[in-house]
Amino acid sequence: xxxxxxxxxxxxxxxxxxxxxxxxxxxxxxxxxxxxxxxxxxxxxxxxxxxxxxxxxxxxxxxxxxxxxxxxxxxxxxxxxxxxxxxxxxxxxxxxxxxxxxxxxxxxxxxxxxxxxxxxxxxxxxxxxxxxxxxxxxxxxxxxxxxxxxxxxxxxxxxxxxxxxxxxxxxxxxxxxxxxxxxxxxxxxxxxxxxxxxxxxxxxxxxxxxxxxxxxxxxxxxxxxxxxxxxxxxxxxxxxxxxxxxxxxxxxxxxxxxxxxxxxxxxxxxxxxxxxxxxxxxxxxxxxxxxxxxxxxxxxxxxxxxxxxxxxxxx
Amino acid sequence: xxxxxxxxxxxxxxxxxxxxxxxxxxxxxxxxxxxxxxxxxxxxxxxxxxxxxxxxxxxxxxxxxxxxxxxxxxxxxxxxxxxxxxxxxxxxxxxxxxxxxxxxxxxxxxxxxxxxxxxxxxxxxxxxxxxxxxxxxxxxxxxxxxxxxxxxxxxxxxxxxxxxxxxxxxxxxxxxxxxxxxxxxxxxxxxxxxxxxxxxxxxxxxxxxxxxxxxxxxxxxxxxxxxxxxxxxxxxxxxxxxxxxxxxxxxxxxxxxxxxxxxxxxxxxxxxxxxxxxxxxxxxxxxxxxxxxxxxxxxxxxxxxxxxxxxxxxx
Numbered sequence: 076x077x078x079x080x081x082x083x084x085x086x087x088x089x090x091x092x093x094x095x096x097x098x099x100x101x102x103x104x105x106x107x108x109x110x111x112x113x114x115x116x117x118x119x120x121x122x123x124x125x126x127x128x129x130x131x132x133x134x135x136x137x138x139x140x141x142x143x144x145x146x147x148x149x150x151x152x153x154x155x156x157x158x159x160x161x162x163x164x165x166x167x168x169x170x171x172x173x174x175x176x177x178x179x180x181x182x183x184x185x186x187x188x189x190x191x192x193x194x195x196x197x198x199x200x201x202x203x204x205x206x207x208x209x210x211x212x213x214x215x216x217x218x219x220x221x222x223x224x225x226x227x228x229x230x231x232x233x234x235x236x237x238x239x240x241x242x243x244x245x246x247x248x249x250x251x252x253x254x255x256x257x258x259x260x261x262x263x264x265x266x267x268x269x270x271x272x273x274x275x276x277x278x279x280x281x282x283x284x285x286x287x288x289x290x291x292x293x294x295x296x297x298x299x300x301x302x303x304x305x306x307x308x309x310x311x312x313x314x315x316x317x318x319x320x321x322x323x324x325x326x327x328x329x330x331x332x333x334x335x336x337x338x339x340x341x342x343x344x345x346x347x348x349x350x351x352x353x354x355x356x357x358x359x360x361x362x363x364x365x366x367x368x369x370x371x372x373x374x375x376x377x378x379x380x381x382x383x384x385x386x387x388x389x390x
Numbered sequence: 391x392x393x394x395x396x397x398x399x400x401x402x403x404x405x406x407x408x409x410x411x412x413x414x415x416x417x418x419x420x421x422x423x424x425x426x427x428x429x430x431x432x433x434x435x436x437x438x439x440x441x442x443x444x445x446x447x448x449x450x451x452x453x454x455x456x457x458x459x460x461x462x463x464x465x466x467x468x469x470x471x472x473x474x475x476x477x478x479x480x481x482x483x484x485x486x487x488x489x490x491x492x493x494x495x496x497x498x499x500x501x502x503x504x505x506x507x508x509x510x511x512x513x514x515x516x517x518x519x520x521x522x523x524x525x526x527x528x529x530x531x532x533x534x535x536x537x538x539x540x541x542x543x544x545x546x547x548x549x550x551x552x553x554x555x556x557x558x559x560x561x562x563x564x565x566x567x568x569x570x571x572x573x574x575x576x577x578x579x580x581x582x583x584x585x586x587x588x589x590x591x592x593x594x595x596x597x598x599x600x601x602x603x604x605x606x607x608x609x610x611x612x613x614x615x616x617x618x619x620x621x622x623x624x625x626x627x628x629x630x631x632x633x634x635x636x637x638x639x640x641x642x643x644x645x646x647x648x649x650x651x652x653x654x655x656x657x658x659x660x661x662x663x664x665x666x667x668x669x670x671x672x673x674x675x676x677x678x679x680x681x682x683x684x685x686x687x688x689x690x691x692x693x694x695x696x697x698x699x700x701x702x703x704x705x
Binding site for chain 1: 463471542
C-alpha cells in the first residue's frame with residue numbers, strides 16, 4: 076500500500092489518477108483524517124498501516140501565484156520546509172521509503188556552452204540570452220542535480236517560495252531512503268487555473284522567457300517509475316527533456332487552438348516586475364540526464380506540448 | 391544525565407555552569423561530536439545514552455546583532471525553526487522530556503490597563519508611551535503565554551530572526567513533553583559583547599525604549615527549576631519580573647560604574663532606523679506570573695540590574 080499526502084492538490088490528484096490506472100492500492104490521507112504535519116501522529120499512522128512507500132504531494136504554492144507566498148511566510152515555511160522535514164523524520168523512524176514533490180524553481184537561468192567550457196547565466200531574460208536561444212539553442216544546457224541551487228536563501232535574490240523549497244530539500248537530505256522529484260511549471264491538456272497553458276491564455280500580457288516544463292501526467296509517471304524500477308534514492312530533475320520559450324508556447328498555442336485574441340508581451344523585464352509581479356520569478360533550464368540514465372522514460376517537451384494542445388479540453 | 395546542546399553559546403555556557411554548581415551530570419554535546427541537527431543521528435544518540443532531560447541552548451542569533459539574520463536567512467531558519475523541530479521529533483520518538491531556549495522577541499509593545507480594560511500597544515517607542523512609563527508605570531502589563539505573538543511572520547512587520555523564533559515554537563508545540571523558556575535581552579555582571587549592559591556602554595548612541603530583561607544566571611536557574619520542580623510542560627516567560635527603560639539602565643549604570651563618557655540618545659525612532667538598524671527591533675514587556683505561580687523564584691529586575699552593576703567584572 077502507498078500513502079499519498081496532498082492527494083487533492085494539482086499534482087496530488089495526478090498521482091492519485093496514475094496510481095488508480097496502475098491498480099496500485101493507496102490511501103489518499105487528508106489532514107482532516109490525520110494531521111500529518113504532526114510528527115507523532117504521522118509516525119503512529121505509519122507504524123499502524125506500514126505503507127510500502129509514501130508520496131508527499133502536499134506543499135504551499137501560493138494562489139494565484141508565488142507573490143502570495145511573500146504575504147504568508149509562516150504558511151509557506153510550514154508547508155515547504157517544516158513539513159518535508161517532518162515526513163523525512165517520521166519515514167526514517169519507521170524505516171519507510173518516500174518521495175517528495177520538489178521544484179526546479181530553486182534555480183535561475185541556464186548553463187551555456189561557450190568557447191569549450193560551460194558557464195552559468197543566471198538571468199535568462201536578457202535580450203542577449205533570447206538571441207542565444209534563437210541562434211544557438213544547442214549551446215544551452217540545463218542545471219543538473221549536482222549544481223547547487225542558485226535561487227534560494229543561500230543565493231539571493233530569490234522568491235520566498237523558492238527559498239523555502241530549497242530549504243525543504245536541505246531538511247530532508249542525507250537521511251533515510253527518499254526521492255526528491257523536481258517539477259517545473261506543470262501543464263497538460265486539461266484547462267485549469269494551475270495549468271501553464273491555461274495561464275498563458277489568460278495573462279493580460281505574456282512574459283517572454285526560457286524554461287523547462289513538466290507535463291503533469293508525464294511527471295507523476297516518471298516519479299512513480301523511479302520507485303517501481305528501484306532507481307537509486309536521491310534528487311531527480313523531472314521535466315520533459317528540452318526547454319521552451321514562452322513565445323514559442325504562445326505561437327504553438329495560437330496555431331493549434333486559434334484563440335480569438337491577439338497575444339501581447341511585456342515590453343521589458345522592468346515593466347513586468349513593475350506592473351505584474353512583486354517577487355522575482357525563477358526561469359530556468361533543467362537537465363534530465365540523470366533521470367533518463369536510470370531507464371525511466373519521459374517524452375520530449377515539444378511532443379508533450381503539441382499533444383496537450385491538440386487534445387485541449389476547455390474547462 | 392542531562393544532554394546539553396549549544397553548551398558553548400552565551401546561554402549554553404550559563405546552563406553548563408549552573409549544572410556544575412548543582413552537581414548534575416551532563417553531556418555538553420557539540421556538533422563536531424554528533425551532528426544533532428540530523429534527526430537520525432540525534433535519535434540514535436538519545437536511544438544509546440537515555441538522558442533524563444535534554445536542554446536546547448543552540449540557535450542562530452546573528453552577530454553582532456539581529457540585522458545579520460536578514461543576510462543569512464537559511465542559517466537563521468535552520469537554527470531557530472528546523473533545529474527545534476528536529477529535537478522535538480527525536481525527543482518525542484525517544485520519549486524524553488526537554489526544554490528549549492526561546493525568546494520573548496516574538497512580541498512587540500506591552501499591554502496597557504486603561505479605563506477598566508486592557509489593550510495592546512504594539513509600539514513602545516512612541517513619546518506617548520514613554521510618558522505613560524514615567525507617569526503611570528503601574529498600568530503597564532506584560533504579554534502572557536496565552537497571548538499570540540504579535541511580532542512574527544504571522545503578524546508583520548517583524549525581523550527575520552523573530553519570525554523564525556516564533557515558527558520554532560509552533561514547530562515543537564503540542565507534541566511530547568517540552569518546556570519553552572522565553573528569554574529577553576540577557577545581561578549579568580560579566581562584561582561580554584552579548585551582555586546587554588556591555589552593549590549599552592559601547593553603543594555610539596542609545597536607543598531609548600522599554601523592555602523586560604533576563605539576568606543570565608537567574609534565567610538558567612529558573613529554567614532548570616521548572617524541570618526539577620516538575621512544573622507542567624508548556625511555555626514560560628522567564629524574565630526578571632518588571633521592566634526597564636533604556637534610560638533608566640543608563641542612569642543606573644552611570645551612577646554605579648561612573649564611566650568617563652557621556653551617553654547620547656538617538657533623537658527619534660526614525661533616526662535610529664535610518665542610521666543604526668536595518669530590521670525592526672522587538673521591544674516588549676513580559677508577564678512572569680505563570681512562572682512564579684509554579685513556585686519557581688526569580689529576582690525582580692531592579693535588584694538583578696543593580697546587583698550586576700555593583701559586581702561588574704570588566705572583560
